[in-house]
Amino acid sequence: xxxxxxxEIRRAxxxxxxxxxxxxxxxxPLVPKDxxxxxxxxxxxxxxxxYFDGREIPEVPRIVDAQKCIRTNDxxxxxxxxxxxxxxxxxxxxxxxxxFKLEAITWAWEFLTGVLELDPERISVTIHEEDDEAFEVWHxxxxxxxxxxxxxxxxxxxxxxxxxxxxxxxxxxxxxxAYGCGSPDCKPGCDCxxxxxxxxxxxxxxxxxxxxxxxxxxxxxxxTGSGLxxxxxILQDVSNNFETDLFRPIIDxxxxxxxxxxxxxxxxxxxxxxxxxxxxxxTFAIGDGVLPSNEGRGYIIRRLLRRAVRSGRKxxxxxxxxxxxxxxxxxxxxxxxxxxxxxxxxxxxVVRTEEERFLQTLAAxxxxxNRMIDELKARGETVLAGEAAFRLYDTYGFPIDLTVEIAxxxxxxxxxxxxxxxxxxxxxxxxxxxxxxxxxQSQRGALETFTEPSRFVGYDELTVDASIVGLFKDGDRxxxxxxxxxxxxxxxxxxxxxxxxxxxxxxxxxxGENGKxxxxxxxxxxxxxxxxxxxxxxxxxxxxxxxxxxxxxxFRRDIVKNHTATHLLHKALRDVLxxxxxxxxxxxxxxxxxxxxxxxxxxxxxxxxxxxxxxxxEIWRDHAVRIREMDLDEAKxxxxxxxxxxxxxxxxxxxxxxxxxxxxxxxxxPRTGVIGQFLIxxxxxxxxxxxxxEAVTGRYAYQVARxxxxxxxxxADALKTNVTTVVERAQRVVQEVRxxxxxxxxxxxxxxxARVEELVASVETVAGIPVIRAALSDLDxxxxxxxxxxxxxxxxxxxxxxxxxxxxKVQFVAYVSKDWQARGLHAGEIVKQVAAVTGGxxxxxxxxxxxxGRDASKLGEAVQKVGxxxxxxxxxxxx
Numbered sequence: 001x002x003x004x005x006x007x008e009i010r011r012a013x014x015x016x017x018x019x020x021x022x023x024x025x026x027x028x029p030l031v032p033k034d035x036x037x038x039x040x041x042x043x044x045x046x047x048x049x050x051y052f053d054g055r056e057i058p059e060v061p062r063i064v065d066a067q068k069c070i071r072t073n074d075x076x077x078x079x080x081x082x083x084x085x086x087x088x089x090x091x092x093x094x095x096x097x098x099x100f101k102l103e104a105i106t107w108a109w110e111f112l113t114g115v116l117e118l119d120p121e122r123i124s125v126t127i128h129e130e131d132d133e134a135f136e137v138w139h140x141x142x143x144x145x146x147x148x149x150x151x152x153x154x155x156x157x158x159x160x161x162x163x164x165x166x167x168x169x170x171x172x173x174x175x176x177x178a179y180g181c182g183s184p185d186c187k188p189g190c191d192c193x194x195x196x197x198x199x200x201x202x203x204x205x206x207x208x209x210x211x212x213x214x215x216x217x218x219x220x221x222x223x224t225g226s227g228l229x230x231x232x233x234i235l236q237d238v239s240n241n242f243e244t245d246l247f248r249p250i251i252d253x254x255x256x257x258x259x260x261x262x263x264x265x266x267x268x269x270x271x272x273x274x275x276x277x278x279x280x281x282x283t284f285a286i287g288d289g290v291l292p293s294n295e296g297r298g299y300i301i302r303r304l305l306r307r308a309v310r311s312g313r314k315x316x317x318x319x320x321x322x323x324x325x326x327x328x329x330x331x332x333x334x335x336x337x338x339x340x341x342x343x344x345x346x347x348x349x350v351v352r353t354e355e356e357r358f359l360q361t362l363a364a365x366x367x368x369x370n371r372m373i374d375e376l377k378a379r380g381e382t383v384l385a386g387e388a389a390f391r392l393y394d395t396y397g398f399p400i401d402l403t404v405e406i407a408x409x410x411x412x413x414x415x416x417x418x419x420x421x422x423x424x425x426x427x428x429x430x431x432x433x434x435x436x437x438x439x440x441q442s443q444r445g446a447l448e449t450f451t452e453p454s455r456f457v458g459y460d461e462l463t464v465d466a467s468i469v470g471l472f473k474d475g476d477r478x479x480x481x482x483x484x485x486x487x488x489x490x491x492x493x494x495x496x497x498x499x500x501x502x503x504x505x506x507x508x509x510x511x512g513e514n515g516k517x518x519x520x521x522x523x524x525x526x527x528x529x530x531x532x533x534x535x536x537x538x539x540x541x542x543x544x545x546x547x548x549x550x551x552x553x554x555f556r557r558d559i560v561k562n563h564t565a566t567h568l569l570h571k572a573l574r575d576v577l578x579x580x581x582x583x584x585x586x587x588x589x590x591x592x593x594x595x596x597x598x599x600x601x602x603x604x605x606x607x608x609x610x611x612x613x614x615x616x617x618e619i620w621r622d623h624a625v626r627i628r629e630m631d632l633d634e635a636k637x638x639x640x641x642x643x644x645x646x647x648x649x650x651x652x653x654x655x656x657x658x659x660x661x662x663x664x665x666x667x668x669x670p671r672t673g674v675i676g677q678f679l680i681x682x683x684x685x686x687x688x689x690x691x692x693x694e695a696v697t698g699r700y701a702y703q704v705a706r707x708x709x710x711x712x713x714x715x716a717d718a719l720k721t722n723v724t725t726v727v728e729r730a731q732r733v734v735q736e737v738r739x740x741x742x743x744x745x746x747x748x749x750x751x752x753x754a755r756v757e758e759l760v761a762s763v764e765t766v767a768g769i770p771v772i773r774a775a776l777s778d779l780d781x782x783x784x785x786x787x788x789x790x791x792x793x794x795x796x797x798x799x800x801x802x803x804x805x806x807x808x809k810v811q812f813v814a815y816v817s818k819d820w821q822a823r824g825l826h827a828g829e830i831v832k833q834v835a836a837v838t839g840g841x842x843x844x845x846x847x848x849x850x851x852x853g854r855d856a857s858k859l860g861e862a863v864q865k866v867g868x869x870x871x872x873x874x875x876x877x878x879x
Contacts (some may be wrong), residue, residue: 002117006232006246009116010066010336013091013226016111017064020103022093025065027337029288031297039297040070044092044225045202051096052164052204052221061098066091066228068284068337072300075307076405079273082193082233082240086304087281089228097219104201104222105137108171109144112199116235122174124148124188124195128156128167134203138169150188164204164217171199173234196234199226242273250276250328257324258315271311278308279322279351283329286347287339289580291598292354293689305354306399310362320355323348346578350600354689365398366406373410382411386418393419394426446477447525450490454529458495458506459627459667462551466491468512470529471543480542481534483515489532489541490525495551498522498530502586503563503666507555512547515539519549556667558590561675561697564625564657564668565615566595568678569693570641571660572614573597576607583641584690588666592681592696599691603683611693615678622673623658630654635663677701752783756790763798766867767874769820771799775863779804781850784813788848792817799825801834801866803859810838810853812862821846825873833869837862 004012014024028047032038041047044067050056051063067090077084095104112118125144127134129151138144159165172188172195180186180194188195204221206214232244242251251262254275260268285301292302308322326348334341372388384407392398404414452469470490471478481487489510496519499505505522510532517534525531534541541547566586573581577599585596603611635654636642640661655664657672669675679701682694696704709723716722721729759772772791779787784802791800792815800815814831828842828849835842835851838858842851853862 001119002235003237004116004232004235006228006244006332007336009231009235010089010091010228012115013111014064014066016115017062017093017107020062020107021060022062022064023058023060025063027066027068027089030068030070030285031288031290039300040072041067042069042071043067044069044090045094045223048094048223051094052223058096061096063094063096064092066336070281070285070300072304075304075401078277079242079270079311082242083230085229085241085277087277087284091226091228091231093222093224095222097221100205100220100222101134101201101203102137102141104203104224105134105169106141108199108201108224109142112171116231118173118234124150124172124174126150126152126156126170126172126188128169129153131156131167131169131203134167134169152189155189158202158204158223159208162208162210164221165206165208165214166202166204166220168200168202170197171201172196173198175234179239193239196230198230198234199224242276246332247273247276247280249332250279250325253325253328254279254312254315254321257321258312258317260315268315271314274311275308275322275325278304279325280329280333282308282322282351283326283340283347284333284337286350286580287337287343289582291350291580291600291689293598294687298689302354303399303401305351306358306402307405309355309358310402310405313362318359320352320359322355323352326351343578346580353600361398365392368392369398369403369406373407373412376412377410382413384412384414386415386420386422389414389416389419390422390426393423446472446475447488447531450477450525450529451527452490452529453492454490455493456495456497456530457493458497458551462495462553462556464493464495464549466493466547466549468541468543468545468547471541472531478543480540481517481536482540483536483538486520486533486535489517489534490529491532491547491549494530494532495549496522496530496532497551497556497667498524500524501664501666502566503559503588504590506551506559508549508551510534510541510547510549512539512541512545514542514545517541555590558698558700559588560667560669562590562593562695563588563666564655564672565619565675565678565695565697566593567655567657567660567662567664567668568615568618568672568675569593569595569611569695570597570662571658572611572618573599573693575614576610577603591700592694594692594694596686596690596692598689600689602685603691608680608683612678612680618658618660619672619675619678621658622671624671625668626656627668628654628656677705679704752787752790755787756794759787759791759800759802760794763795767871769799769825769870769874770795770797771801771866771870773801773863773866774803775860776802776804778806779811780806781811781813784811785850788813788815791815799830799866799870801830801863803834803853803863805856805859808856810835810840810856810859810862812840812842812851812853814844814849814851816847818847824876825870830866830869834862834865837865 018024028041030041032041032046038046045052051058069088069090070086072086074084075086078086112123113120125138127149135149138149139146156168158168175194175196179192181190181192186192186194202223204223205217207217208214229241229244229246232246233241236244238244241247251272254272255262262269262272282301282305290297290301292298292305312321326344330340330344369392372384376384389400389403392403393400400419407414450470457464468489469492471481471487473481473485473487478487496506496508497503499522508519510517510519515536516538517536519532519534521533523531566588570583580598582598584598587594629651632650632652635652638654638661640654640663642663652663653665655662655668676698678695678697680693680695681704684692686692712723712726716726719726719729719733759774762774763770763772784804787802788800797817797819799820801812803810803812812831812835814827816825816827826846828844828846831849831851832841832843835853838853838855840851840853843849
């Protein structure tokens with residue numbers, strides 16, 4: 001048996017099948033393309049489904065690859081078993097109507113025993129109970145003894161509903177009795193680790209019909225999968241996947257950062273394995289464009305990152321550290337997966353940002369959860385209420401999965417059903433809020449059944465002659481709307497754009513033979529018509545009226561500038577920040593544009609400036625904006641960007657503006673130069689992993705620039721200089737302020753020293769106890785604590801109580817030296833009683849405590865109270 005690295009196994013597999021006429025494909029991305037049934041690519045054949053079902057024909061009927069995969073259905077098992085992983089590599093060779101069982105079986109045997117030099121005597125296989133053809137190849141052609149060929153049924157037939165299916169043959173390697181369960185019946189398929197499945201050969205030769213019957217496929221296919229990590233564990237002679245060279249360097253680096261060597265503690269080893277596995281998964285997922293978020297794939301990545309962070313905390317690592325392991329993954333995998341190497345800096349940045357955020361979340365959420373657990377235990381209860389778990393999730397962003405794990409560690413369970421009910425109620429409230437906000441509640445009733453067509457021509461025409469085909473008020477169909485009334489109008493042909501895709505609706509007017517109405521808003525009816533919400537300002541509108549519909553041109557003109565600018569902005573962001581940037585929402589109004597996008601942290605000033613420069617450069621190039629309708633596949637081939645999760649028909653509208661190509665149903669300028677100018681006004685975070693840019697264009701950009709210029713002039717006037725030299729003048733003023741602050745700090749230090757001398761000299765004895773007490777002014781809590789520190793450094797045996805009125809607040813600090821603590825004095829109890837005189841409260845440790853009050857007029861009285869407290873303590877001790 002050869003000793004090979006993971007990389008050597010991967011490359012040997014590809015080379016072996018390439019020599020046998022297979023086209024070598026790079027791994028497909030982890031995010032499935034055009035396959036809504038999958039969250040992740042979770043098997044080697046998953047991205048090749050179009051070849052298996054005949055939708056596409058491959059260039060070559062033989063394919064080999066090493067496919068990266070993610071499976072997350074057993075996340076909780078990772079680290080606890082030898083082979084559970086969330087990210088893994090599947091080596092596969094595939095045939096589409098070319099070779100079949102003979103070649104698939106004999107080549108697998110040749111690769112395992114000839115290339116990898118596995119011991120043939122340790123190899124066993126399973127076949128379907130009726131697959132005599134596979135038996136003949138294994139027994140007659142390969143020479144495998146009948147005693148090592150096991151027939152099975154359900155485990156040896158691959159199918160998923162209707163469609164292609166067939167029997168399979170699994171190959172097992174005997175790791176020896178040391179890995180076994182000791183049972184005399186131990187054989188391939190046993191739950192122990194002795195017989196390790198290393199390859200599955202699927203012979204797709206039937207089609208499962210709707211009636212449950214099977215018919216032979218005219219073209220038979222081969223689909224195989226061999227887990228790289230499992231092969232590596234055998235060839236490197238280690239007991240589990242985590243000790244192979246595909247994991248061990250990550251584990252060793254994590255162990256080094258934690259100061260907990262691998263192999264010393266079983267509990268520590270579990271956490272190190274979790275970290276190694278999750279870091280691999282996160283690294284590859286982010287490399288394929290998935291950013292942490294609160295839903296879908298992003299939620300999975302966030303969950304894995306947070307589990308790894310928590311494992312780090314269990315190992316004593318309280319700071320961000322996972323990002324440092326991304327480089328180790330790169331060193332192991334980067335040669336064969338260049339996307340990891342190319343995006344390493346981005347991946348590290350995303351991981352670190354997420355770590356920092358979650359550490360803040362953990363601190364608040366975990367403290368509250370532990371209090372809840374303590375209270376439950378004190379009451380003898382064992383179930384954390386769903387409402388409490390939801391409060392942690394909703395208020396602190398604390399993941400429910402983490403709540404369940406922490407509760408389980410304390411022997412408690414969580415009411416998941418109750419949590420889900422709370423979550424669904426929140427979603428229902430959000431849906432209702434959206435319905436109200438969208439103003440479409442009024443479409444219930446007559447509009448739901450109104451099917452008269454209405455043709456939108458507003459891309460090209462802003463004024464049209466039309467007829468009123470529908471009038472509605474308060475959800476009912478009406479014959480007319482009188483002056484002063486508001487209602488809804490549907491025309492047989494309309495130039496008014498209905499709000500969609502982030503672009504606000506047009507405004508304008510409808511003028512008919514009987515009256516005139518203002519168009520206030522436009523929405524889409526249930527059957528797709530554009531519905532104008534109007535207010536009649538003269539006469540009336542009647543069913544069947546001939547009218548002239550006119551869009552407010554100035555209003556539309558400002559909107560289209562901002563809409564085309566969002567396309568240019570999207571392209572600039574991807575160019576500057578990376579292709580992980582994806583639109584997460586937008587708002588296009590006349591006065592401004594708002595663009596939400598996926599990104600892991602704030603943009604630097606330099607990045608914002610570069611984005612703004614690129615957009616303006618595209619504007620000043622004055623590109624013609626080209627708008628075409630085409631088939632969706634043609635648009636994708638052109639490189640058009642689509643909104644993730646958006647549903648598109650077969651015919652789509654493609655907007656090209658310079659290098660920006662997007663699918664879009666909105667309105668745009670004819671040339672980019674019409675936009676005039678683009679100016680970013682703000683960049684903020686609106687959710688974890690989502691940023692927002694607001695910007696202005698055209699005349700609004702000019703207005704913002706003028707306002708900024710005027711503010712700059714006002715600053716210059718205040719600094720008694722001019723706009724040209726205001727920066728230099730401001731820098732000098734800042735320097736002068738810093739010097740004055742240093743002088744002030746020096747004066748404060750001298751004053752503090754003098755106060756310390758006064759305090760030390762003011763020691764008095766009360767009931768035999770040395771005490772320093774004073775009511776001061778203009779000192780905050782930090783100042784009081786500093787004074788106490790300096791006093792106790794000068795006086796060994798003493799009780800100190802200092803109070804201060806500072807900016808309307810009353811504050812106290814108390815200190816008791818060790819010798820007086822031993823005699824029953826407690827700083828927390830003393831300061832609590834002192835603060836009570838001023839209507840406040842507080843407490844703390846026996847040696848040092850602080851408190852606050854409300855009534856500054858009683859500060860002196862409160863400090864004098866110290867004498868009574870000490871006399872009372874002394875009296876109690878005397879008794």
